[in-house]
Amino acid sequence: xxxxxxxxxxxxxxxxxxxxxxxSLKKNSVNAKKSEEDRIYKISVxxxxxxxxxxxxxxxxxxxVIMANxxxxxxxxxxxxxxxxxxxxxxxxxxxxxxxxxxxxxVEEAMLSSFEKLIGTLPLKIESRIYGIPLDNIVKSSYSSSxxxxxxxxxxxxAIIHLSSVSQNVYENMNDLHELIxxxxxxxxxxxxxxxxxxxxxxxxxQSMNDGVLMVDNKNNLLxxxxxxxxxxxxxxxxxxxxxxVNTFPQSLDLGSRINNVILTKNPFLEKEMEINNKVLNIFVxxxxxxxxxxxxxxxxxxxxxxxxxEDLIHIMVHELRSPVTTIKDSVELIISTKxxxxxxxxxxxxxxxxxxxKKVLGQIGSILDTAKLxxxxxxxxxxxxxxxxxxxxxxxxxxxxxxRKNISLSFEILAKSLPQISYDEIRISQVIDNLxxxxxxxxxxxxxxxxxxxxxxxxxxxxxxxxxGEFLSLDKYIIISVSDTGVxxxxxxxxxxxxxxxxxxxxxxxxxxxxxxxxxxLIKGIVESHDGRIWVKSAQGVGTTFSFxxxxxxxxxxxxx
Numbered sequence: 001x002x003x004x005x006x007x008x009x010x011x012x013x014x015x016x017x018x019x020x021x022x023x024s025l026k027k028n029s030v031n032a033k034k035s036e037e038d039r040i041y042k043i044s045v046x047x048x049x050x051x052x053x054x055x056x057x058x059x060x061x062x063x064x065v066i067m068a069n070x071x072x073x074x075x076x077x078x079x080x081x082x083x084x085x086x087x088x089x090x091x092x093x094x095x096x097x098x099x100x101x102x103x104x105x106x107v108e109e110a111m112l113s114s115f116e117k118l119i120g121t122l123p124l125k126i127e128s129r130i131y132g133i134p135l136d137n138i139v140k141s142s143y144s145s146s147x148x149x150x151x152x153x154x155x156x157x158x159a160i161i162h163l164s165s166v167s168q169n170v171y172e173n174m175n176d177l178h179e180l181i182x183x184x185x186x187x188x189x190x191x192x193x194x195x196x197x198x199x200x201x202x203x204x205x206x207q208s209m210n211d212g213v214l215m216v217d218n219k220n221n222l223l224x225x226x227x228x229x230x231x232x233x234x235x236x237x238x239x240x241x242x243x244x245x246v247n248t249f250p251q252s253l254d255l256g257s258r259i260n261n262v263i264l265t266k267n268p269f270l271e272k273e274m275e276i277n278n279k280v281l282n283i284f285v286x287x288x289x290x291x292x293x294x295x296x297x298x299x300x301x302x303x304x305x306x307x308x309x310x311e312d313l314i315h316i317m318v319h320e321l322r323s324p325v326t327t328i329k330d331s332v333e334l335i336i337s338t339k340x341x342x343x344x345x346x347x348x349x350x351x352x353x354x355x356x357x358x359k360k361v362l363g364q365i366g367s368i369l370d371t372a373k374l375x376x377x378x379x380x381x382x383x384x385x386x387x388x389x390x391x392x393x394x395x396x397x398x399x400x401x402x403x404x405r406k407n408i409s410l411s412f413e414i415l416a417k418s419l420p421q422i423s424y425d426e427i428r429i430s431q432v433i434d435n436l437x438x439x440x441x442x443x444x445x446x447x448x449x450x451x452x453x454x455x456x457x458x459x460x461x462x463x464x465x466x467x468x469x470g471e472f473l474s475l476d477k478y479i480i481i482s483v484s485d486t487g488v489x490x491x492x493x494x495x496x497x498x499x500x501x502x503x504x505x506x507x508x509x510x511x512x513x514x515x516x517x518x519x520x521x522x523l524i525k526g527i528v529e530s531h532d533g534r535i536w537v538k539s540a541q542g543v544g545t546t547f548s549f550x551x552x553x554x555x556x557x558x559x560x561x562x
Contacts (some may be wrong), residue, residue, distance in 0.1 A: 040213055040296060042073070044288045046179060059083050060090060060159035063151060066161060066181070067094060075170065076163045077143060078103065083112045083159040088125040089115075095132035097166065100139040104130065111148065111162050118150055135197045147171035150177065152185050212297030215288070216242060218263050220256065223292065232299050234277045248276065256287055262293050273300060280304045328355045381425040381530055386480065388551075389414065391426060392452060395433045402441055409449040416456040420553040422479055424531060430553075432524040436483040436547050439520070443545075444487035455480045461551060478533070478550040488543040498537060499525040524549075 052065045070079050077097040083090045091111070093104055108128070116122050143164035151159040161181065163171060169550060193560045212229030216222055222242045230240065233248040242256075249255045253271060262269050262285045271283040282298040331350040396412055403410040433452075440450045459478050490498065499521050528535045528549045539545035 015482065019506050039210070040294055042179075044215065044294050048289050052257050058085075059153070060085050063159045063161065064092075066151075067092070068159075070163070074163055075165065077109060077165045077167075078163075080111060080158060080162040080164070082108075082162070082281065083116055084115075084119075084123060087123050087328060088127055089123050090296060091126055091128045093128075093130050093132075095130065098133060098136055098139055099141050099166070100137045102137075103139075103143060104135065104142055106142060107146075107162060107164055110146070111160050114148060114150075115157070115160055118160075141166050144168045145170040147174055149174070149181050151181055190370075211299070212295075214245070214260050214295045214297075214549075215292060216245075216295065217292040218260070220259075229297055232277075232281065232297055233277060250274070250276070253283070255283075259293050259295070262287050263291060273304075325357075325361065328354050328361075379530060381428060381525060383423040383425050383531075385421050385423050386426055388422060388424065388429075388481075389419065389454065391430060392433060392454060392481065395437065396452060398434075399437050399441060403450065406441070406444070406446050406448075408441065408444055408447070410452075411450070412452045412454075414454055416454070419454070419456050419479065420477075422551055422553050424551060425527075428527045429531075432527055432549065433481070433483070435520045435524050439547075440483055440485035440545070444485045448486040450486075451482075451484045453480075453482045455482075455485070456553070477553055479553060480548055480550050482546055482548040483547040484544060486544040489543050489545055490537070491541055492539075492541040495537055495539060499535070 048069075059125075060083045063083055067079055067081055070076070070434040077095070077099055079094045079096070081090075081092045089112075091108055093107065095104075108126075112122065112126075125166055144166055146162065146164040148160055148162035149159065150157045165171075209226060211230060212232045213224070213226045214222065214229050215224040216424040220242045222240060222245060225235075225240055225245070230236070233245070235244060235248065237244075246255050253274065254452040258269050261267075266287045268287065269283075274281050274283060278301075280303075282300055284296040284298070286294050286296070288294050323451060331354050335347060335350055381510070396410060400410060437450070444450060456477055456479055459480070525535050528551075532552050533550040535547065537545065537547050
């Protein structure tokens with residue numbers, strides 16, 4: 001009964017952890033996509049406003065264009081504007097909710113007071129124009145939230161825009177309105193020069209996006225396309241036409257018809273997981289104004305690959321756990337069923353087997369938990385000064401029986417005359433050495449050799465044809481620990497994936513039967529880098545593999561090697 005509960009807990013914990021990570025990845029992907037779509041839409045609206053007001057000096061027209069677009073960004077009971085034109089004040093209110101004349105009067109008074117403080121004496125003549133829902137004088141409501149901002153050109157206040165609502169705490173973040181007003185002020189001040197500048201900024205922003213972005217109008221003119229979209233769709237030439245764009249999509253999508261339908265209906269369109277040029281893409285088409293759309297192309301290829309890797313991980317984890325759990329179950333059942341006849345030495349042998357297999361299961365679970373901590377930035381190190389040589393020797397001793405069973409020579413050599421005192425997390429560095437030795441024993445054939453070395457030396461920018469430290473050469477010397485074997489080796493094209501999550505190199509058919517979770521090297525890379533070190537690999541198929549990692553020395557005192 002206890003074994004069944006143990007198995008259920010183990011499998012349940014693994015399922016919860018995998019489900020949590022999967023949900024987190026999906027949530028992050030959805031949030032990132034939504035943020036990018038909202039961002040491009042906001043920029044597109046600002047660009048559209050600038051195009052409409054670029055060559056006008058009429059502040060009333062500028063304000064009308066802004067007011068027409070406010071509902072795309074904000075909720076309000078009343079949106080109001082106040083403009084000085086021809087020695088008159090033109091007050092306009094756009095009513096969206098049921099309010100009375102008293103509400104409008106209070107808004108007008110507040111705006112006049114603000115306007116007067118900004119420019120001094122105001123014209124006496126006021127023209128009021130009310131649009132939207134008819135006023136209901138029976139309603140005695142007043143606004144609870146409000147926000148107003150002036151429109152300034154050439155250091156002169158030309159108008160005030162005011163938003164108000166009967167609800168409380170509505171206008172806490174008004175960055176979008178500031179951006180709208182700033183864009184309008186810039187256009188009024190600089191005319192065409194401002195338009196060119198904003199267009200350039202818009203293009204730069206679009207070009208910097210990781211998603212493909214393009215804009216098309218109702219006449220099938222391709223107005224904007226960024227380099228990312230060209231790359232995703234395989235469009236190599238410089239000037240891409242709308243026809244070139246449409247031809248890259250399968251006929252089943254009929255992009256031209258989809259775009260026209262979005263412009264006519266104003267309803268966004270989403271096509272999920274479409275395969276184009278061996279890529280998995282999400283296509284999102286969204287209307288902009290009355291005559292154009294933005295198209296966001298999100299490349300889901302890597303996400304889908306990770307999904308497949310996680311499915312493989314589930315199968316590997318089931319395979320990895322089934323064997324030790326089955327061994328535990330069978331051993332316990334045998335002990336229980338023969339408790340009166342089983343010899344003590346055989347009972348002890350079975351208990352030792354149960355202990356080993358339980359440690360193996362807990363090790364797998366520990367890898368998953370440590371990986372989750374690493375991803376969350378919560379992998380805490382407990383650094384102390386210690387004898388790194390003794391640590392390595394102790395780790396090697398634990399693998400001696402396993403090496404002897406395979407007739408593998410397991411040696412250790414200290415190359416430096418003296419080693420500095422260093423601070424490190426003994427448990428975590430033990431994990432690193434344990435993982436590297438375990439991998440070497442796993443993939444080294446019978447009669448092979450495994451050699452562990454420790455040195456203290458300068459790491460040049462190029463070492464064995466590699467750049468192990470990249471741009472992180474912050475110290476003169478490093479402790480270097482290497483684990484070399486005469487195993488099957490790793491193909492060069494697979495080496496770049498070695499330290500990726502859920503990935504293992506598969507150089508030979510035999511290796512396919514000994515795969516683990518693919519978390520080990522990913523985890524030890526995180527541990528080493530958390531110590532401000534680096535890890536790298538040198539390998540060739542049929543020759544063997546050497547994994548090396550560095551630990552920085554911050555203490556110039558040294559310990560002699562006897």
